[in-house]
Amino acid sequence: MGFISSSSSFTRYWVKDHLPADYRQxxxxxxxxxxxxxxxxxxDIERSSGWVxxxxxxxxxxxxxxxxxxxxVALSLRIDTRRVPSQILKNFCRKAEDERKSAxxxxxxxxxxxxxxxxxxxxxxxxRAMPNTRTFDMIWDIKSNQxxxxxxxxxxxxxxxxxxxxxxGLNLEQIFPYNMAQNILADGQKARLEQISPASFVPAGxxx
Amino acid sequence: MDMVSLxxxxxxxxxxxxxxxxxxxxxxxxxxxxxxxQTLEIWIDNKITLESDGQENVEKVICHxxxxxxxxxxxALSQGKKVTQASFKLCMKDSEWHxxxxxxxxxxxxxxxxxxxxxxxxxxxxxxxxxxxxxxxVVRIVEQLFFQFVKIRISPEWMTEHVPAIxxxxxxxxxxxxxxxxxxx
Numbered sequence: 001m002g003f004i005s006s007s008s009s010f011t012r013y014w015v016k017d018h019l020p021a022d023y024r025q026x027x028x029x030x031x032x033x034x035x036x037x038x039x040x041x042x043x044d045i046e047r048s049s050g051w052v053x054x055x056x057x058x059x060x061x062x063x064x065x066x067x068x069x070x071x072x073v074a075l076s077l078r079i080d081t082r083r084v085p086s087q088i089l090k091n092f093c094r095k096a097e098d099e100r101k102s103a104x105x106x107x108x109x110x111x112x113x114x115x116x117x118x119x120x121x122x123x124x125x126x127x128r129a130m131p132n133t134r135t136f137d138m139i140w141d142i143k144s145n146q147x148x149x150x151x152x153x154x155x156x157x158x159x160x161x162x163x164x165x166x167x168x169g170l171n172l173e174q175i176f177p178y179n180m181a182q183n184i185l186a187d188g189q190k191a192r193l194e195q196i197s198p199a200s201f202v203p204a205g206x207x208x
Numbered sequence: 209m210d211m212v213s214l215x216x217x218x219x220x221x222x223x224x225x226x227x228x229x230x231x232x233x234x235x236x237x238x239x240x241x242x243x244x245x246q247t248l249e250i251w252i253d254n255k256i257t258l259e260s261d262g263q264e265n266v267e268k269v270i271c272h273x274x275x276x277x278x279x280x281x282x283x284a285l286s287q288g289k290k291v292t293q294a295s296f297k298l299c300m301k302d303s304e305w306h307x308x309x310x311x312x313x314x315x316x317x318x319x320x321x322x323x324x325x326x327x328x329x330x331x332x333x334x335x336x337x338x339x340x341x342x343x344x345x346v347v348r349i350v351e352q353l354f355f356q357f358v359k360i361r362i363s364p365e366w367m368t369e370h371v372p373a374i375x376x377x378x379x380x381x382x383x384x385x386x387x388x389x390x391x392x393x
Contacts, residue, residue, distance in 0.1 A: 003339055004328065009317040012347065055332045069336055139340050148343060152315045174211075176313045177225060178218035180351065181358045192362040198220035199371050201227060202288045203379040 002076060002137040002150050004055065009152045013172040015145040020169075027073070027168065028065055034167045036060040036078040039131055044123050049079040049159065051167070054137050073140040077160050080131040084122055092121045136160065147172065215312060222311035225357045226291040230256070231374050234277070242352040249299040250353075253306055257293040258284040268292075285378045293317075298349065305346045314354065319346065 036050030053059035137150040271281040307319040321342035
């Protein structure tokens, strides 16, 4: 669920590097370069991902440079996947194998022949499958260098980090309690932070 | 040390923050004034998850309920289990947020902002800026609460005043804790 929906889950990052001086022009080109590309109806591609307009999942052209919103860069990572359900693949493979055996007047097929049939059937079914579309929003505050990404799923976050790095050439650091604390404490206080160990809240006399 | 190991090693900070925030809310009728911020109300929003320590045979307790005292959850605390997720309701002025925080990253899950009345078709930019503001606002408030916790956590008073008060609260309940714990804000 993206940020514009009523409920969202998100991960927070710091942008660790400085923006290039000509970042607006550079980013316009790079965002268009890594924009989402639709899976062609007749293709055998199972997955496609890239940037789309945060307010319109179907807009991957960015003609109006809509990703610059005041002090924000706002984009959605769109991921389309096409899958053939395994049971449907099995059913169609069995049917194709029976037809092949019948045509060749044989009782059995070799492992290699069955694999060929499976690949062929999968390709045919894949071309008929509708893609499943998911989007994950990014709101990057250029002033504070803090970025919110609307997923807490590890593999989606990794995919986002990779695309972000390719597009913007900058590194992100995920925010967590310890680096948050380090970020606000003075040097002397940081030393105290290093020394603390987990506290026990178990009341005296209570069984563990 | 790599990042994953560091996150695991320092995970206790997130767990203790969630426990402390629950304790603060319970002890002060939900009313808190973080340093440099307006007074706000923050309440446990009917769900807490606790886990036992360790890598193997981890026991998980998930407590749901309308009762903000969360007696079962407090019982789990008294057995040494740690808060790993907590849902909160945060109110400031006329605005209300609902969200769940985890211990590991302090990621926000299921975050509901105050309702935005702007229309996506008529004013998409207005809707975006309003949503961005509301999300940044809740992040800012949680960060302020966390910073307040960190300052207390590294102070000598943590062990002499705050931990005993939290232990007492776990054992006896919010009413007695309220009378003994001095307001930290």
